[in-house]
Amino acid sequence: MPRAKSARRQQIERAVLYPLDWLEERSGLIGGVKYFIFRKVPQDIGWPQTLGSATLTAFIVQAVTGAILAMYYKPHPETAYESIRYITNDLTLGWLVRGMHRWGASVFIILMFFHMARVFLYGAYKYPRELNWIIGVLLLALGMFEGFTGYLLPWDQTSYWASVVGININGTAPFLGPFLAQFLQGGAEIGADTISRFYALHMLLLPGALFALIGLHLYLVIRLGVTSPPWSPEAAGRDRAEVAPTTNGRAGLVRPGSRGGLTRTGVRK
Amino acid sequence: MAVRSPLEQRRAQHQRYKEDVQRTGKPFYPWAMFHDTVMSLVVVSVIVALACIWYFTSGESPGEPGLLGPRFTSEADPGTTSFIPRPDWYFYFLFYLLRIFKWPESVILGTVGIPTILLLLMLALPFLDVRRERRLLRRPVAVVAAILVVLSMGILTYKGATTEESLGGDEALIEEWMEANNLPEEARAGAVLYAETGCQQCHLYLGAGSANLGAPELTAIGAEGGKGVDYFARYIGNPRQFGNTVMPIYGESLSEENLRQMGIFLDASKGPGGGG
The missing domain is CATH 1.10.760.10 (Cytochrome c-like domain)
Known part of the structure; x- marks a missing residue:
């Protein structure tokens, strides 16, 4: 009996593993995911380091609710307002989707600022993570531009007049300003062309750029690792010369390299 | 130990970092992933809660405010004169900045100058601050700059949010x-x-x-x-x-x-x- 069971078990295992092996052999994706999930992170990281993934969650909420809204929203001055009214007041759970999109935008922006503050306070933008900081700044700018373009779409008085001011502000920039304002407005006045442009920017161009940059951002986080809190006595990568005497003055003298090899104290050099 | 160039020191530090993480680090799953999952659930709950408070305390008709503002105001009308433009809250600081600068001499400073300078400073930060030091007490300039930025953004946002404007054509x-x-x-x-x-x-x-x-x-x-x-x-x-x-x-x-x-x-x- 046990033999039969084990044979069946083997069969099941093979059936489960076959597609995974198939995928791994052709793409290496399974190994990549395994590396991502089981990679080591510094032992002293905790809640502050969740702000990045929290921001990603808020972005995913925006992407999902935005896609649903796009199924019902009609981007034209004559239909936009009515479609928003319909989504909010009549459509089943439409209020929840629009409410989540609307308030999710604020949460997304707040989390980006908090995440940025954490990175700044931890000095995590320093070598070798400079490029990832720059990508983060671009993500913040693009995120705020998402907020600006999305604000017009409900086509109510608040959104219309805020966009008038916003477009005029862009118009005051030297050299490119008037062209930028003209491009955003799309015509002689804010109307059908403006809605189309803001809509295209808001749900095609900007989210595409955001997705791409977030992918790059995450790739660099995985490649370079997460920073320890700088004040942690166990911070990964800390200077040995300063820490060693305060924690255990004899570590390097009595048992050289017993735990970490000779390089820890620089003896090998 | 021989004296090494700053770049060599930085490289050596990152090498130490990688070794430390390999030796004493914890696997991402389940430790960090647990924290991330809990935090993400909190984020989604907060978003749903905000949506619910916004919806259930406001009325169906335009401009009927609840605790978090109305669902929508009346339809856009380019002909109205009595509507006060107001952006979303995260642009209040920029909005208020525009009141400080007057046309025409310095308005460009408010609309374009300061935001552009801020953006460039943020992009350049890792190249302006190239020391290896990460501890806050030993980075006084960074700490003071951070406090000033947070304070000024906070004050400008608060001012932008609370400025009362009266409009009327009666x-x-x-x-x-x-x-x-x-x-x-x-x-x-x-x-x-x-x-x-x-x-x-x-x-x-x-x-x-x-x-x-x-x-x-x-x-x-x-x-x-x-x-x-x-x-x-x-x-x-x-x-x-x-x-x-x-x-x-x-x-x-x-x-x-x-x-x-x-x-x-x-x-x-x-x-x-x-x-x-």
Whole structure:
């Protein structure tokens, strides 16, 4: 009996593993995911380091609710307002989707600022993570531009007049300003062309750029690792010369390299 | 230990970091992933809670506010004059910055200069601060800069959120202007036009209106000599001719006669007590 069971078990295992092996052999994706999930992170990281993934969650909420809204929203001055009214007041759970999109935008922006503050306070933008900081700044700018373009779409008085001011502000920039304002407005006045442009920017161009940059951002986080809190006595990568005497003055003298090899104290050099 | 260049030191530190993480680090799953999952659930719950509070405390009709504002205001109408532009909260700081700078000398500083400088500074940060030091107590410049940025953004956002603006094109307001600014009767038509064409969305007049895009206050514009009715009419007709690229061109929507009436109104506006 046990033999039969084990044979069946083997069969099941093979059936489960076959597609995974198939995928791994052709793409290496399974190994990549395994590396991502089981990679080591510094032992002293905790809640502050969740702000990045929290921001990603808020972005995913925006992407999902935005896609649903796009199924019902009609981007034209004559239909936009009515479609928003319909989504909010009549459509089943439409209020929840629009409410989540609307308030999710604020949460997304707040989390980006908090995440940025954490990175700044931890000095995590320093070598070798400079490029990832720059990508983060671009993500913040693009995120705020998402907020600006999305604000017009409900086509109510608040959104219309805020966009008038916003477009005029862009118009005051030297050299490119008037062209930028003209491009955003799309015509002689804010109307059908403006809605189309803001809509295209808001749900095609900007989210595409955001997705791409977030992918790059995450790739660099995985490649370079997460920073320890700088004040942690166990911070990964800390200077040995300063820490060693305060924690255990004899570590390097009595048992050289017993735990970490000779390089820890620089003896090998 | 031999003295090493800063770059070599940084490389050695990152090498140490990688070794430390390999030796003493914990696997991402389940430790960090647990924290991330809990935090993500909190984020989604907060978003759903905000949506619920927003929806269930507000009414179905436009402009019926709940705890978190109305579901929507009335439909966009380019013809209205009484609506105060207000961006989403995270642009309040920029919005308020525009009130500090006045057209035309310094408005570019507020609209473009400061935001651009901030953005460039943020992009350049890792190259301005190249020391390896990460502990806060040993980075006084960074800490002071961070506190100043947070404080100023906070104050500007708060100011932008709480600034009260009054707009109105009703007769009582125009009567008040006639009285306070000692306007002659022939300026009345221009005053009515001023209140109806949306000038107040950017300009202040006797404390009423708004101060957007660095537009000047017009209460005593007529007292600044060397202008006159014709000048004002031509300026409103096409501000571009006067090097103003921000103000809308009213020559397309207002007749010659209307422009002249506005000119009379502005020319007569010499401030309270300045008329006589």
